[in-house]
Amino acid sequence: MMSPSPVSLRSLSRKVWTITVLLRVTHFLRCAARGAVRLALAMFLASASVVLADDLPDLGESARAEFSQQLERRIGVSIMNEIRLREPSYVDDADINDYLNRLGQRLAESSANPIGEYHFFAIRDSSVNAFAMFGGFIGVNTGTLLTAQSESELAGVVAHEIGHVTQNHLARQIAREKQNTIPSMIAMAVGILAARSNADIGMATISSVQAGMVQAQLSFSRDFEREADRAGYKTLEKAGYDVRSMSDFFERMQKAGHVSEVNAPVYLRTHPLTVERISDMQNRAQNSSYRQVVSSPDFYLVRAKIRAQTGTAREAVSEFEIALRDKKYASQAAARYGLAFALMRAKDILGAQREMEAIKSLKVSSPIISGLAADIRSAAGDLPAAQAIYREALLRFPQAKSLVYGYAESLYAGxxxxxxxxxxxxxxxxxxxxxxxxxxxxxxxxxxxxxxxxxxxxxxxxxxxxxxxxxxxxxxxxxxxxxxxxxxxxxxxxxxxxxxxxxxxxxxxxxxxx
The missing domain is CATH 1.25.40 (Serine Threonine Protein Phosphatase 5, Tetratricopeptide repeat)
Structure with a gap:
């Protein structure tokens, strides 16, 4: 992000320590919805409010001031480190995260803050959701990638989250609660961040602190959601995506919620939708010229990889074999890639090689395909061929982390x-x-x-x-x-x-x- 205004080191460190004390338990928040840990967590947070009230320094007005960009970034980095180290659902896959960052950076460059720092990452969760954290860190559930019917729909979700970042919604929401004590403000910050990923976990967190913390504080307000819609719409349009996809995706989520209000999609509970918001997006789209946008090959390839990683290897092989047999796919190359990946999981190297040869005839170029082709050659014991694939692919895709790591590993293996x-x-x-x-x-x-x-x-x-x-x-x-x-x-x-x-x-x- 842009350079912040000068902040004294002591004031800055106090804020960072204050906010991150409880943010570091974000990992345990995800476990809270899975069983008996919920009660222990509630007891911990309830007692923490008392303990922190005694231990925390009196920050006075400094705690009430809006967070600087420098402070937000430091908090975001701290949380991101915790997620990488301790969150089992963090997707440590260079192909998937590379793709999200390519998509996200294209959108960020067209946002209200094109020179800001952003980092996009995936969480392995079948629910449809995305969330923005401090400092430009944006998480996207794998369920969102699989549910989006086009790359423009996925871009609409990401653009909306970028809108939350550019409008400083998280900092504004916390800073405006000036009447709350510092421990309550910290607990609310934990609840808000947890709720952006899972509404049930966020509710458990909020319910464990002061009764004044109402459910509306779990998510961004409807005003903030409208702001993010409008900022995201402008970003989507400027980046060259189909602006109609934004309202299409949200409307589909709303219809899913009406079908089962008790088990409404997480996205509805963390991003409160209204008919007014959807109508606003639709009206804006009607005033824009029609633009047909073709989803990139990587959009389909990443979705195929996520599906190929799900369930057992044999289940994944069967899924893609049926899709190819019945020709039920949006991209044949992606379907064959998914089958090749699943066959690799099943240790059928020859079968995987056959699928890669079939992909070659489709003439689809992607670092994701090249990386798998090299992995298959390595698994077959042909390191020189794998390294040749990496070297050629790196000339075309020099910033692809999956290729960089793969080539280094192949040199080490050799x-x-x-x-x-x-x-x-x-x-x-x-x-x-x-x-x-x-x-x-x-x-x-x-x-x-x-x-x-x-x-x-x-x-x-x-x-x-x-x-x-x-x-x-x-x-x-x-x-x-x-x-x-x-x-x-x-x-x-x-x-x-x-x-x-x-x-x-x-x-x-x-x-x-x-």
Missing amino acids: RQYDLALQFLESQLQLSLTDYKLYGLQAKTYSALGKRLQQLRAQAEYYYLQGQLGQAVEQLQFAQQANDGNFYEQSAVDARLRELRKLLDEETKQKKNGG
Whole structure:
């Protein structure tokens, strides 16, 4: 996002600590709807309100001020790290998240804040939902990807969430509750974020704190939803998608809710829909010129991959075989890709290779297809062929993380360690904050027996995931390694001083309650 106005470090750290104390239990919120943990969670939050009231510093007006962009980003990064580390439903799949980021960045560039920072990720959940967090982090349930009937419909959902970010809705909703105590405000923040993913969990969180926290606070207000609709509509139109898809998707959700009001889709409960909102979107679409938009191949391929990952391997194989036999698919290439992926899961490598050959004849180009083709060659024991596929695909899709990670892994598997390190170093020059690249680098240095370099890379891997203590520990071990030259050892010493200073500041902030 754009550079924030100056904020004192102590004031900023107090806010971050205050808000993130309970946000860090977001992982447990998802478990709360699954069983007896709900009661324990309610008791924890109820007691936490009392404990935090005693431990928290008196923030005065600083807690009531609107959150700065810098503060929002820090909170968002903290929550995102927790999700990656501890949330089992987080989709750690480069193909899926790459696609969401390509789609999301195209929309973001056409939004009210085109130079803002955004990060899009998937949550493995069959319910239809999406949610925006602090700092431009936007999650999309896999159920939404499967339910959207076109890429424009999916783009409409994502554009709506970008609208929540550009309009600062989460910060505004929390900041406007000036009459609440700090612990209640924190608990409400947890409830709002949890509710954006699952309304039932959010309700359990809210019900455990002050009675004044009404259900309307679970979700953004209807006014905020209308603002996000309008901002999202403009973004969708400017990005070149079909603007009619936005109202089509929402109207379909509303009809599903009418069929079963008790078990209404999560999307309806976290994004309150009204006839007025849908009519507003439809009226806007009528005033726009008709634009036929074809969904990209990757839209269908990602959907096929999600389906191929669902259930047992044999069930997935059967699903795609039937679809191809009956010609019930929107994209033949995607259906064959799904079958090839499912066959790989079933360890039928020859069958998977046959499907990849059939895909070739369809002349569909995508990093997702190339990645699977290389994986199949690797599984067949033909590493040179796999690496050739990766190299050719990287020339066409140099930013595809799935190809970058796959190629590095193939070089490692082929014991081409020096070449792997050269490749990883070139990628780190382009993406210094990619923790996975450091993890691959550490593994490769370990294979070469270069302990200092391994520990140094491992430290960056931990640091970028918010694990500052573990990062410092790795650098301390690196200091004791005796296989580095003077310059490498000096780099370790300098980095250790930097991280120790950050760790000391973090420890003091926690000790002082701010």
